[in-house]
Amino acid sequence: MLDIRKRTGWLFFAVMMAQVILVSAQVQSKSGVKVLTLVTFEVFSRIERATSGGVSGVRNVWDSYFALRGVRAENEELRRQLAQLQVKLQEEHALAARSQRLQALMDLQSSSGLPTLAAEVIGGNPNPGLKTVTIGRGSADGVHTDMAVVSPTGVVGRIIGQPATHAARVQLLIDRNAAAGALVERSRAGGMVVGTDADPPLRMELVANLADVKDGDDVVSSGVDGIYPKGFLIGRVERSERGNGLYRKITIRPAVDFSSIEEVLVVLVPPRPATRDEGVQ
Template sequence: MPLGTLDRTPPPFFKQGPSAFTRLLVFSALAFFLMVADTRLRLTQPLRAVIATVLHPVQRVLLAPVEAVQVANEYLQGVHRAREKEEAAQRQLIAQADRLARLELLERENQRLRSLLELRPAVKSATQAAEVLYDAPDPYTRKVIIDRGATHGVARGSPVIDEHGVLGQVTRVYPLTSEVTLLTDKDAVIPVLNARTLIRGLAYGDPANEGLELRFMATNADVQEGDLLSTSGVDGIYPPGVAVAKVHKVDRRADSAFAKITLKPVASMASARQVLVVRPVSEQLPPRPSAETEAADGGGAGRRKGGPKP
């Protein structure tokens, strides 16, 4: 094969263009020119605007997962904060509800105490305030337990009243507590006086009707529905003039000489809390003079009447 026919050009791998230094100079000068032109003439500003406009949807698509994660994180944090605020609001609401309940209870107690203070001047007897603790455990009686006993000076037979009227009578006294038999008990009896007609009578407890019954009143007795009955004071226990009950119903039966008169107590038998324990009237009366004193007074009166002895 003749040597002239051989291809003497080097392969592409061995071809060399401008030198590296030349390329550095060219690209450095181009970069410097573009920087100067962009600074002075702002030639690349429209190009940047076009590129930014074209790439904006791509940026939004790429930012969507990041924004979704941020929104989800903010949502979870917001839910957590909302739950914490809800729990705090519930605790505050419970505290306010408890405070409101105690406030309402105190307001009711204040009203009862004010009523008792208004009733106190009408009761011309020594009194002391007490509170009803609980009902007696016997289901066949109408009795309550108060927080005053023998150590507080409570005596057996002491009347007990609330802001409306007579509640009952102390029947048992313990060192720190006392048992009060309500007027609606089957064994309770209280002498009463009709405030309208001034007729006296006896009111007996009627537990079946949660009230009282005015017994042994004649059929033609002047008793009307709505009449107010108060204590008569003749028994030496209850002070006179304290409200007891109102006439609820009068049944004048032809087959009986006595009328059946049903009474409704004015005191709060089932809901009384603050009460007054009244000292029995008989214990506040002055002591009766002894026989020797009466004889001496009688002899002195006789001597004064007959004149001096010779």
């Protein structure tokens, strides 16, 4: 019974819709176009508009996706170019710094009035107890044992051992077994600068308690040791105080940065016997 009612209802609905369609097909609007045509056009136009909007949305998504990929590729290329420019800039800075160091070395070579030979530091010493470096000049270049080694900033050290044909070992002044005759430039008080394992790594000894030595005084080589030419900067007094015995306690900060030595000058003057300096007090 229920199925017959449902079928009757659907049949009635279908008949009514058919009548509406038939009427719409016959009735015309004010513009002369049949109502059915207008309704059909309106329905399909809405469907086309929705479909067109969906297609446009999909197209915009794809366009955005490809544009994003293009931006990413462009960013990667820009990052690569930036990295290349940074490397090139570092190389140019290194070249400029080396040019400045070589120019300072040439200026020292021309102003020292001594026969000198430019040399490049080619190695260090893995033994922390021995503060030495190796230079790329040797006996074939006129380098001999106990020749002084200097830089534009001050005294570096001396040649030790027998030089090879094209290499030699330099004992740095801060080595605990190194020493050099020295003068306080301001007061001319003399003594001996020795290397230590402390900080600062230089100490000035044999300077009387009565000598005029102040913090900040420059200390230069005196030449009494027969190795280092007179007048080359050794360092600056960091602390000077009266000692318990006859001599002052003086610590010196080196003028040379021994952690970054790259080029030096070997003074091609054979060592001579040590002499007594009148300035020693």
